[in-house]
Amino acid sequence: MSTDSTPSGPGASAAPDLPPLGSGAHQHRLTMIALVATLGGLLFGYDTGVINGALLPMSAELGLTEVTEGVVTSSLLFAAAIGALTIGYVSDAWGRRRTILLLAVMFFLGAMLCVFTPGLGLLIAGRIVLGLAVGGASTVVPVFLAELAPYEIRGSLSGRNEMMVVLGQLAAIVINAILGNTLGHLEGVWRIMLAVAALPALALFFGMLRMPESPRWLMARGRTDEALEVLKTVRSEERAQAEVDDIQRLVHEDRQERGEGLRGVLTNRWLLRLLLTGIAVAVFQQLTGINVIMYYGQVVLTESGFGQNAALVANIAPSVIGVIGAIIALWMMERVDRRTTFITGYTLVTVFHVLIGAATLAVPQDSPARPYIMLVLIVGFVGSMQTFLNVATWVILSEMFPLHMRAVGMGVSVLCMWVANGLLSLFFPVLIAHLGMTACFFGFAVLNALAVLVMWRFLPETRGRTLEQVEEDVATGAIFVVPGREED
Numbered sequence: 456m457s458t459d460s461t462p463s464g465p466g467a468s469a470a471p472d473l474p475p476l477g478s479g480a481h482q483h484r485l486t487m488i489a490l491v492a493t494l495g496g497l498l499f500g501y502d503t504g505v506i507n508g509a510l511l512p513m514s515a516e517l518g519l520t521e522v523t524e525g526v527v528t529s530s531l532l533f534a535a536a537i538g539a540l541t542i543g544y545v546s547d548a549w550g551r552r553r554t555i556l557l558l559a560v561m562f563f564l565g566a567m568l569c570v571f572t573p574g575l576g577l578l579i580a581g582r583i584v585l586g587l588a589v590g591g592a593s594t595v596v597p598v599f600l601a602e603l604a605p606y607e608i609r610g611s612l613s614g615r616n617e618m619m620v621v622l623g624q625l626a627a628i629v630i631n632a633i634l635g636n637t638l639g640h641l642e643g644v645w646r647i648m649l650a651v652a653a654l655p656a657l658a659l660f661f662g663m664l665r666m667p668e669s670p671r672w673l674m675a676r677g678r679t680d681e682a683l684e685v686l687k688t689v690r691s692e693e694r695a696q697a698e699v700d701d702i703q704r705l706v707h708e709d710r711q712e713r714g715e716g717l718r719g720v721l722t723n724r725w726l727l728r729l730l731l732t733g734i735a736v737a738v739f740q741q742l743t744g745i746n747v748i749m750y751y752g753q754v755v756l757t758e759s760g761f762g763q764n765a766a767l768v769a770n771i772a773p774s775v776i777g778v779i780g781a782i783i784a785l786w787m788m789e790r791v792d793r794r795t796t797f798i799t800g801y802t803l804v805t806v807f808h809v810l811i812g813a814a815t816l817a818v819p820q821d822s823p824a825r826p827y828i829m830l831v832l833i834v835g836f837v838g839s840m841q842t843f844l845n846v847a848t849w850v851i852l853s854e855m856f857p858l859h860m861r862a863v864g865m866g867v868s869v870l871c872m873w874v875a876n877g878l879l880s881l882f883f884p885v886l887i888a889h890l891g892m893t894a895c896f897f898g899f900a901v902l903n904a905l906a907v908l909v910m911w912r913f914l915p916e917t918r919g920r921t922l923e924q925v926e927e928d929v930a931t932g933a934i935f936v937v938p939g940r941e942e943d
Contacts, residue, residue: 491662500623508631534586536873542591543866559660610788737872760826780841800843
């Protein structure tokens with residue numbers, strides 16, 4: 456696979472003929488927009504990760520059973536599946552900016568419902584509201600960033616959202632560890648853990664009030680003058696006009712030649728193939744087992760031989776390496792082809808799953824080295840996944856779908872991602888109790904070896920193409936032509 460800046464091979468588009476980006480105030484404006492919008496990713500990470508440390512004191516106070524613990528944990532995830540699908544359509548109708556404002560309100564209200572709940576019912580309701588917001592953020596924020604970003608830095612800019620997700624997960628685990636060790640004797644410490652999420656929710660709301668709308672969304676609605684004014688704030692004037700002309704041409708062709716919505720996707724060979732590929736990318740990300748570590752890291756580490764308190768502290772290590780991996784991933788986005796990144800990532804994840812499974816067999820349970828060997832291998836797995844797959848998954852989902860199917864493509868793909876996440880999270884405690892860690896991680900190895908084959912066969916290359924070039928290549932099927940591999 457090539458790692459140069461321009462895709463090569465049959466059917467690959469040439470580098471876009473656009474004026475250079477230049478430097479100046481527009482670059483700083485784009486950075487600020489990305490910082491504010493990715494607060495949605497931070498909330499995504501915090502609200503999914505906070506349950507890791509909050510569940511045990513929550514269960515003690517509210518009298519939760521193993522079944523209700525599973526319901527509390529998975530309710531957010533299944534709601535996120537619904538949010539991913541429905542809120543994508545809301546963003547098409549309302550615009551990306553107004554939808555993110557709505558998500559900020561939902562994040563705040565969901566957190567407050569959980570914090571002030573007197574019992575299980577309102578707690579689950581709050582988790583559902585948070586889940587709808589998380590699912591919506593996972594769909595809308597990457598699309599918003601991709602539609603604002605110039606193609607030269609689209610991967611790294613869109614990928615910042617996933618870096619904020621892992622930062623949010625790290626923040627949740629660190630805050631939980633601090634609060635658990637300092638205020639753990641207090642009844643209701645878990646409420647403080649959940650309340651922290653209200654602060655970035657407020658920052659997201661007030662920050663987005665000053666942010667612009669997506670220029671591509673504006674142009675799809677015929678609001679060309681507004682789109683040009685937005686682009687002039689994040690591009691040089693010459694580059695802004697050139698991009699408007701390019702987008703306008705594609706929007707016009709899209710209206711004339713293609714249907715919209717799910718029906719149009721299902722009746723078009725290339726769009727259907729693209730949708731199925733997006734679903735595969737999304738589902739396989741969850742089948743790495745990454746969220747088994749994020750949600751049940753304390754359980755896995757306890758099974759590995761750590762005491763409960765030691766496991767809570769050791770749990771920080773995978774989150775730290777996750778942040779480091781996300782930073783490396785951002786650097787890679789504009790330097791390494793998407794296909795190379797995915798194939799490498801799933802290969803490494805497969806290797807680490809095999810090593811984890813083998814270690815559970817080879818290292819005696821009473822060995823003092825066992826927990827540390829397992830921790831090193833788990834850190835290696837998380838590092839590989841976060842470096843090569845987490846950021847890359849969200850980047851390619853945000854850029855591989857044409858404008859007219861972006862909402863349905865992202866929505867359906869992320870819906871399937873959250874369903875896979877919810878099912879795995881719901882049943883993992885049962886699986887590890889009945890099958891043990893050995894069988895679970897060998898099972899993950901088989902699934903990720905399959906992912907290597909699927910990515911090699913079906914994943915398109917999008918690096919170095921504008922979103923408009925991606926759209927043209929999808930229409931002809933050229934996006935699926937990869938050097939060194941013949942198409943059917």
